[in-house]
Amino acid sequence: MTDVTVPRVDAPGSPSTTARLLAGAAARIDAPDVVLALSRDGVRTVHTGGSAEPGPVPRERLHHELGSASKPYAGLLLARLVAQGRVRYEDRAADLLAPGLPVHPAVRRITLRQLLTHTSGLPGLPADFYPQAVPRWSTDPYGNYPADRVVRAFLRARPRHRPGTRWRYSNFAVSVLGHTLAAATGTPWEVLLHQQVLAPLGLGATLLRPGPDGTDATGHRRDGTPLPALDTGGFTAAGALRATPLDLLTFLEAHLGAAGPQDPSMTAALTEVVRPLLRRGWRHAHTHTLTWFQHPSPYGPVLFHAGATLGQQAFLGFRPGTGLAVAATATRRVHRKDTFVATAYELLTETP
Template identity: 60%
Template sequence: MAASDAPDVVFALSRHGRRTVLSGGTAPPPPLPREDLRYETGSAAKAFTGLLLARLIHSGELSGGEPAAALLDEGRPAGANPVTLAHLITHTSGLPALPAGFYLRGLPAWHTNPYARFPAARVVDAFLRHRPRHRPGTRWRYSNYGVAVLGHALAAATGTPWEDLLTGQVLRPLGLNGTTLRADDSGFDARGHGKDGESPVPPFDAGGFQAAGAVRATPHDLLTFIEAHLDPNGAPSQLAPALRAVCRPVLRRGIGHRHVHTIAWFRHPTDGGPMYFHSGATLGQQAFLGFRPDTGTALAALCTRRFRAHDPFLATAYALLAQEE
């Protein structure tokens, strides 16, 4: 926690089901215990989106090969090389990190909530107008935009709003009652801070990018989510096949890369076996989620500060998960 150097820090670790949750920080303790607050997970929310897609595939509702544009614009022809749902979740869609026009539109709120200025309709419209630079499936490029489009495509395919879809298919079955997709006035949301560790940052509003980063959750809920990946047999039966599926490698980012990807996680080798992880950041908070089947370890690390370079928080969290003992 000292190495993380943030106003609020929580390290929640589970080893073979036995939990240890430690919290602290450079700021005075908040009114509620830090381990009971909800934290913004940023891009780590993509692990939830990947599990949802796997759930819909294993239930037979989708195949993953559906062209996203056809789902979002009924009657639209698929074309010769369509962007599929699988391309979107694996960052191989050919889409850039953010849609055209995002920077210009988000600039007035760049230090507060730029994503809030790009709502769902704009995300979908930008996608339907976009022409990928590369044939889908040929190159890896991390894209918040692509996963945001995936969320809208899944909502369209199922006829269910994104928040209801994720809640009904993932959050509720796992009993994640301390997990939401938006801030509220309940007092349970942790307050973010800028890179100086002192300036307050307003709650993150994902706008039309909910599937790419809207999840906010308590440390214990995040441990429950991660622990389910370590023991799919102990999870709700309807999620067990999907939990196994999101642990299978699906691509490697070229020769020489350690980065092997599943549809939900980065996967790195260790001497004992693979470790899975995903990090995320909003303007004022950061998160690191990960697990290792060989050591039975699950880790949810959270802090209320955004680092821009030489990030001590992520380095500390990664090193903790990488420990053999």
């Protein structure tokens, strides 16, 4: 295990309390590569470790697959486009994607807000996704399902619930949101996200495709077998991002007001995405913002999102009231008795 010095870190010398905390947390995660990064009021501590030997590029500077932790970026993009007056949360996706085309009445009612907040009534994935994905489930389930097929599946969908009435997590819905925003602005999703989110926040090490050779973390199966880079096919907005843990901290720090002067539309968007928006679950105990899960903690509300691909995991979270942010990555996904998310969540909620 090693503690890594990066810009804006704790003062050198004897190990800090935060460094010891991260080292203890990393020891509980079984993965070839682990990065735990914590920012407190812009002061960063990063711990790297894992069972594999470190490579030539430091772990905290490798691009890690974010999976569903890509969704907060899609949410911030939508919020910024709304702040700019280019779209509205209540715009209907079908009207923007295929104006005038006959669709099911429930599909016609689905709004951009409902797509992002998992209240559209759409299933987690299109029904016809599984026949082509199951034979390649452990290697490449998404790659053969391109963008035009996602859009067609949406336009012929039959939502299971009336839009806006129930919460159901849906990669399908957020992917449709991405294609809808691209259509509404006449800009490819990758270009749109870069222009509106990545470049303004200085996220130069956040990508939608694999980086140059040697700059990407390699995911692993539970048995240690390495996996190829993820291809998300047409589900780009829901899970295609790759980022270094340092860039993840920069993204989180922007939500804590540490990103410096901002365009008014970015400031408005960063404010909007942390506002509590809906409740669900038993006794409505689970709170959500436009794009983050929100839970209570001894130190005030925490906002977070986790993600996983076939062989990697990521966790992003911050505490608006205390200036604390946690970014974590690991290069193995263990489906049972996995400690990664629980450990990162504990750092976010229990760190004084």
